[in-house]
Amino acid sequence: MNDNFKKAGELKDLLNLREQKNLCSLACFSHTAQRRHKEKFTENEYRQTFSTDSDRILNSLAFTRYIDKTQVFSLINNDHLTHRVIHVQLVSRVGRTIGRYLGLNEDLIEAASLGHDIGHTPFGHDGERFLSKLTHENGAGFFHHNLQSIQFLDQIEKKGIGWNLSLQTMDAIVCHDGEVHSKKLVPQKNRSFMDFDLMLEHMKKKKACDEIPMTMEGCVVRMADTISYIGRDLEDAIRLGLLKRQDIPDMCKKILGQTNGTIVFNLVTDLIANSLNQPFIGFSEKVSSALKKLKRFNYKHIYKNPVIKKHLASIEDIFRFLFEKYLTALKKEDKQSVIFADFLNGMSSQYRENHSNPEIVRDYISGMTDSYFIRQAPDHLKPGSIENV
Numbered sequence: 001m002n003d004n005f006k007k008a009g010e011l012k013d014l015l016n017l018r019e020q021k022n023l024c025s026l027a028c029f030s031h032t033a034q035r036r037h038k039e040k041f042t043e044n045e046y047r048q049t050f051s052t053d054s055d056r057i058l059n060s061l062a063f064t065r066y067i068d069k070t071q072v073f074s075l076i077n078n079d080h081l082t083h084r085v086i087h088v089q090l091v092s093r094v095g096r097t098i099g100r101y102l103g104l105n106e107d108l109i110e111a112a113s114l115g116h117d118i119g120h121t122p123f124g125h126d127g128e129r130f131l132s133k134l135t136h137e138n139g140a141g142f143f144h145h146n147l148q149s150i151q152f153l154d155q156i157e158k159k160g161i162g163w164n165l166s167l168q169t170m171d172a173i174v175c176h177d178g179e180v181h182s183k184k185l186v187p188q189k190n191r192s193f194m195d196f197d198l199m200l201e202h203m204k205k206k207k208a209c210d211e212i213p214m215t216m217e218g219c220v221v222r223m224a225d226t227i228s229y230i231g232r233d234l235e236d237a238i239r240l241g242l243l244k245r246q247d248i249p250d251m252c253k254k255i256l257g258q259t260n261g262t263i264v265f266n267l268v269t270d271l272i273a274n275s276l277n278q279p280f281i282g283f284s285e286k287v288s289s290a291l292k293k294l295k296r297f298n299y300k301h302i303y304k305n306p307v308i309k310k311h312l313a314s315i316e317d318i319f320r321f322l323f324e325k326y327l328t329a330l331k332k333e334d335k336q337s338v339i340f341a342d343f344l345n346g347m348s349s350q351y352r353e354n355h356s357n358p359e360i361v362r363d364y365i366s367g368m369t370d371s372y373f374i375r376q377a378p379d380h381l382k383p384g385s386i387e388n389v
Helices: 003-022 049-058 061-068 084-102 106-115 124-137 145-160 167-174 193-204 216-239 250-255 260-275 285-303 306-312 315-331 338-344 349-354 357-366 370-376
Strands: none
Touching: 049 106, 049 167, 061 084, 061 145, 061 370, 084 106, 084 216, 084 260, 106 167, 106 216, 124 315, 124 357, 145 167, 145 193, 145 349, 145 357, 167 193, 167 216, 216 260, 216 285, 250 285, 260 285, 315 338, 315 357, 315 370, 338 357
């Protein structure tokens, strides 16, 4: 055995021992990680499994495309608005802070945080809704961005081979739904790959999903997702003049604060205090109620605000146009189409054999950045950029 490999393996053993010493008993230890396919040289790899997962996600093509994916606000010329790439980094930072104080595995939290939104369509949740309607109409089930994150990382990346991420990382990604309000999350332990695969199939048939993670770290990521967007979206809305700070409900201002920094601090502090040495991740009753009220406020005044929705009037038309265009190209085996040149070219035969035409179109469109999506649209459907809301 090469001496360097031997030293690398010894280093990983030391890191595993450090986890046993420093992490709490409720943590997910790296040596318990499960991969679907056995890999060569893992015994002599200095990186622990969840750390390797983070590296693989960071080096995925889908992660690169985060930079041009809508978080909330689309088609608005303002360089200070949050994009998806910033959001996932915020989730990672908030999640690791919580995990550190609770004695949980920060590498698992980081991996799941970085990968949790990789399946988002262009134009955020609006795009997700438009695409879900099309996939359901065409027999490919409902579209969920968290489910699509697994599709990219496990079935599409590396030309259809996938990254062979650990079960625990993928479980935390697919169960991250921070839009659903949860006062407390109790991990649903002991899932196997068979359980995981059945869960994915079940999710495709559901219009709404609320699966609970199998690890404490996955529960942290789900809570960190909410913590990271709730105040940040407020700041973006205030920056655009959609809201004024005094519009925030008094109860929310009193308990959570009225700036993103204060809101994040108070939510993280409360979550740590209520979850320390507990078999769950949860907020106090008072903070949970204030957070729920703030979510409702954001939904009414930001996410459902007709002022920003009017800019998306033609986006649904583009989704339908492109879906039908690419579906026709696949049926006719039109190799000149971009779905062949930009997506299927070099893809493993296994991917093509295991996916229907509507599923292939779903995978191609959902992976597009906002700007690439617009470039594929016919001129008469292309929306213009907005200087002011």
